[in-house]
Amino acid sequence: MIANIFGVWTLFNEYATGLTEDHPTLTTYFEGEIIGPKYTFRTQHEDWGSNDKVDLQHWGKFAAFRPFQKQARARNGALHIPHVAQRENIFMRWKEHFLVPDHRVRTLSGASFEGFYYICFNQLEGKVEGIYFHAKSEKYAPLNMA
Numbered sequence: 001m002i003a004n005i006f007g008v009w010t011l012f013n014e015y016a017t018g019l020t021e022d023h024p025t026l027t028t029y030f031e032g033e034i035i036g037p038k039y040t041f042r043t044q045h046e047d048w049g050s051n052d053k054v055d056l057q058h059w060g061k062f063a064a065f066r067p068f069q070k071q072a073r074a075r076n077g078a079l080h081i082p083h084v085a086q087r088e089n090i091f092m093r094w095k096e097h098f099l100v101p102d103h104r105v106r107t108l109s110g111a112s113f114e115g116f117y118y119i120c121f122n123q124l125e126g127k128v129e130g131i132y133f134h135a136k137s138e139k140y141a142p143l144n145m146a
Contacts, residue, residue, distance in 0.1 A: 052077050
């Protein structure tokens with residue numbers, strides 16, 4: 001059973017205009033939770049600032065979430081997905097932790113590691129869609145990777 005994911009990703013300023021002038025590209029380390037037998041659609045980290053209502057609002061932005069929406073609402077997000085690897089879409093939460101290669105950098109002018117991403121990965125198309133959440137950030141800020 002796969003429940004966690006980790007990795008690095010690089011964000012280029014040409015795709016995120018105005019993110020930070022000091023760093024034309026940002027590479028960060030992230031850790032994530034895969035919604036499946038272990039993790040549910042409910043965010044279990046109080047320090048991430050989310051709650052059941054926010055979770056369901058954000059997951060609801062993904063068309064692929066609609067088949068799970070009614071059950072998830074009835075359970076306040078506490079819905080597990082069985083056989084996650086065999087599904088077309090895999091849902092995850094990704095939390096960035098630090099800048100690569102200098103793991104000591106945890107704050108940047110114009111960027112933040114305080115929020116996290118709601119992620120939907122379509123395995124058939126190889127497409128990653130995400131929505132950034134932080135209480136003090138733009139609402140429903142999108143992330144698209146292909």
